Amino acid sequence: MRKILVVGAGQSGLQLALGLQSYGYEITLLSNRTPDELRSGRVMSTQCMFHTALQHERDLQLGFWESQAPRVEGLGVSVAAPDPASPSGYSRAVDWVGRLDGIAQSVDQRIKMAGWMETFAQRGGQLVIHGAAVSDLDYFSRLYDLVLVSAGKGELVAMFGRDTARSPYATPQRALSVAYVHGLGPRPEHPDFDAVRCNLVPGVGEFFVMPTLTVTGRADILFWEGVPGGPVDAFQGVNDPADHLSLTLELMERYTPWEYARAMKVELTDANATLAGRYTPTVRHPVGRLPGGGLVLGVADVVVANDPLTGQGSNSASKCAASYLESIVAHGDREFDEAWMRATFDRHWESARHTTRWTNAMLAPPPEHVLRMFDAAGRLQPVADRFANGFDDPSDFEDFFYDAEKTDAYLAAVGGEGVTAG
Numbered sequence: 265m266r267k268i269l270v271v272g273a274g275q276s277g278l279q280l281a282l283g284l285q286s287y288g289y290e291i292t293l294l295s296n297r298t299p300d301e302l303r304s305g306r307v308m309s310t311q312c313m314f315h316t317a318l319q320h321e322r323d324l325q326l327g328f329w330e331s332q333a334p335r336v337e338g339l340g341v342s343v344a345a346p347d348p349a350s351p352s353g354y355s356r357a358v359d360w361v362g363r364l365d366g367i368a369q370s371v372d373q374r375i376k377m378a379g380w381m382e383t384f385a386q387r388g389g390q391l392v393i394h395g396a397a398v399s400d401l402d403y404f405s406r407l408y409d410l411v412l413v414s415a416g417k418g419e420l421v422a423m424f425g426r427d428t429a430r431s432p433y434a435t436p437q438r439a440l441s442v443a444y445v446h447g448l449g450p451r452p453e454h455p456d457f458d459a460v461r462c463n464l465v466p467g468v469g470e471f472f473v474m475p476t477l478t479v480t481g482r483a484d485i486l487f488w489e490g491v492p493g494g495p496v497d498a499f500q501g502v503n504d505p506a507d508h509l510s511l512t513l514e515l516m517e518r519y520t521p522w523e524y525a526r527a528m529k530v531e532l533t534d535a536n537a538t539l540a541g542r543y544t545p546t547v548r549h550p551v552g553r554l555p556g557g558g559l560v561l562g563v564a565d566v567v568v569a570n571d572p573l574t575g576q577g578s579n580s581a582s583k584c585a586a587s588y589l590e591s592i593v594a595h596g597d598r599e600f601d602e603a604w605m606r607a608t609f610d611r612h613w614e615s616a617r618h619t620t621r622w623t624n625a626m627l628a629p630p631p632e633h634v635l636r637m638f639d640a641a642g643r644l645q646p647v648a649d650r651f652a653n654g655f656d657d658p659s660d661f662e663d664f665f666y667d668a669e670k671t672d673a674y675l676a677a678v679g680g681e682g683v684t685a686g
Contacts, residue, residue, distance in 0.1 A: 265290045266597070269408040271396050272415030273297075275311075275373070276564035276581035278380040280412065283324050283589040285389050292408070296395035296415075299378035303479060306536040308373045310442055310487045312336060312460055312474050312575050314656035315366030317582035328379055329371045334475035334482060336368035338459030339652035340451070343466070343638055344519055352521040354465070359522075360642040361451075361459050362652025368460070370476035370485070372444070373578075398423065398554065405558030410592070410600040413552065414563035423552030424562045430547035430620065437545065437627045438469065438489040438571055439497035443505075443512050444476065444537040448484040449526035460575070460655075463520045466629065469496040470573060471520050480533045486512050489573055492542070495519075499540040508538040545571045545627070547620060550609035551602055561605045563588060568616045570623040575655060580619050587612040618659040625666060633668035640675050647678055 266289050270281040273295035281293045297305065313321075321327045340361035347355035385391045394400070398419055405411050413420050451461060463471040469490040476485050490496025496515055502508050509532055516524040532538065548567045552560045564581040591608040598604070630638075641648040654660050664674040 266409045267292070267407070268592075269294070269404050269411045271401065271411065271413045271420065272563070272566075273377055273381055274414060274564070274581065275377075275578045276585045277412070277414030278377060278384065279321065279324065279326065279582060279585040280414070280563065280588055281389060282326060282380060282384055282387070283585065284592065285384065285387055286324060287593055289592075291384075292390040292392060293381070293384055294392050294394055294396050295381060296393070298393055299381045302374050302378040302381070304536075305374060307442060307444055307478075307539050309539075309577065310370075310472070310474060310485050310572055310575070311373060311578040312368050312370040312476075313578050313582065314364070314368045316656050317579040318366075318369060320582045320586040323586075326380065326383075329375065329477055330369065333369040333371050333477040334458045336364070336370070336460055336475055337457040338363050338454060339368075339655060340453075340459050340461045341638060341641065341648075341651070342461065342463045342520070342522065343635070344463060344468075350521065352518055354519050354521065356522060358638050358642055359453070360648045361454055362641070362645075362648035362650070364656070365653050366656070368655075370474050372476060372478040374479055375477065396420065401560060402554045402556045402558060405554055405556070405560065411558070411560040412563050412588070413560050413566055415566070420552075421548070421566055423554070423560065424548035424550065424567060427547045427549055430617075431545070432624060433545050433627070435544055436492060436542035438573060439492055439499065439542050440540060440572065441488045441490070441496075441499040441508070441512065442539040443486045443509050444478050444483050444533040445486055445509070445527070445530040446480070446483055446533055447530040448473070448486075449529075451526065461523065463523060464630070465496075465519045467491065468494055468519055471516065471523065472575070473523060474575075478533050478537075483533045484530075486516070486527070486530075487572075488512060488515060489571075502540065505532055505535060505538045508540070543569065543571075545569060545620075545624065551605045559602055559605060561588075561600075561608065567609065568613075568620060570620055571627055573626050574619070574623045574658075576619045576623060576658070579656075580616060583615055584612050587615070615659070618662065622654070622658045622661050622665070631668070633671040634665065637665070637671050637675060640679065644675070644678050647675065
């Protein structure tokens with residue numbers, strides 16, 4: 265029986281560990297926290313998983329919370345514009361919702377990762393609570409056939425060099441702030457179904473609302489992405505959760521008053537329901553070399569870390585775990601050498617490159633043809649639906665999003681009339 269060590273108990277590490285376990289591999293999983301510590305700790309992320317990623321979980325019989333989590337059936341976009349007639353100074357220049365082909369869902373990682381860790385142990389996996397260092401991996405690499413690193417922070421990540429050709433940004437592009445809340449009202453435009461709402465405030469940042477399941481039940485995630493140095497880059501040093509929520513609402517009232525109108529009675533879900541930070545989007549080389557000469561393979565956001573602007577973190581992690589699982593099983597009893605590691609990552613990159621290109625494009629100010637497409641989506645439901653489903657399959661953006669001629673040709677085909685710049 266082949267022995268594999270998985271370092272890190274997030275979406276990718278746990279999904280991969282549980283998947284390998286189902287194929288009969290002897291798996292050891294290193295986590296720096298126990299399940300109980302995860303459940304009682306601070307929120308770790310925003311997340312909304314779309315159909316493809318959710319199906320990877322279903323294939324492994326890991327969709328434990330599907331009946332409890334809100335069913336997200338749409339994805340809406342609003343674009344704010346200065347409006348002197350509005351009390352806040354902003355109103356919606358664009359507002360629409362696209363319908364998803366398959367439902368999306370969000371489960372607080374405190375619930376999911378704790379539950380999956382317990383399942384892994386119950387199924388006979390060796391769960392070790394230990395914050396691994398490079399020196400640990402140097403020792404472990406001699407005991408295991410393969411070491412997979414899925415812990416995306418700290419000294420372990422430093423083993424994987426930055427891929428400058430695939431990493432256009434050298435600094436964080438957004439300041440991030442998160443609050444999980446109860447008491448948010450429905451969007452009046454679609455009170456009969458849940459949707460993720462993306463609110464774009466050009467020059468300021470983006471504000472997202474995501475229905476979720478958290479430790480205290482059904483909730484919503486309020487998520488600001490602020491342009492560094494701008495008015496939404498305001499959460500550094502805000503340590504009190506109540507102050508964090510108050511500032512979140514203040515910024516909503518100023519820049520997205522239509523969202524603030526349904527948030528006037530919200531309260532935090534629990535004492536650990538807020539989070540703030542920033543990080544640089546980076547693609548890294550997939551193979552890490554240990555001091556003793558051993559090799560380790562990076563997984564998910566260890567090697568492809570995108571800004572959460574497009575909500576792809578958990579989706580990409582799930583897709584990476586599924587791709588790596590297939591590559592490992594197909595490799596049989598052969599050595600997991602450097603050539604195999606690079607080929608395994610390259611196979612995953614064929615999908616991940618589309619996510620990275622799209623996310624990096626969305627971090628830049630939207631070009632005129634994208635604004636035309638957003639405007640057209642308010643009149644043409646197929647355009648709204650196609651953009652919404654791109655969150656599940658970002659490769660589709662290659663055909664209508666990046667190039668003005670392709671965008672205009674698509675809009676003309678859907679709308680039955682010519683589309684021109686203006």
